[in-house]
């Protein structure tokens with residue numbers, strides 16, 4: 001599984017971080033998401049899928 005981030009679309013709402021805090025962080029100085037794990041383990045699939053759904057900017061996608 002691979003997490004795709006459209007950094008231009010990200011508006012720093014941090015919803016992704018709430019859903020999967022070990023995968024997403026927020027770089028507060030620029031107001032953009034930081035991907036901590038590009039290839040999270042299967043145990044994080046539900047949390048990452050929830051983060052993708054929760055992103056108001058449609059900036060996240062899950063591949064694989």
Ligand code: SF4
Pocket residue numbers: 009010011012013014015016017024026032033054055056057058059060
């Ligand atoms: S939820 Fe979406 S817009 Fe908000 S920080 Fe995460 S990727 Fe960016």
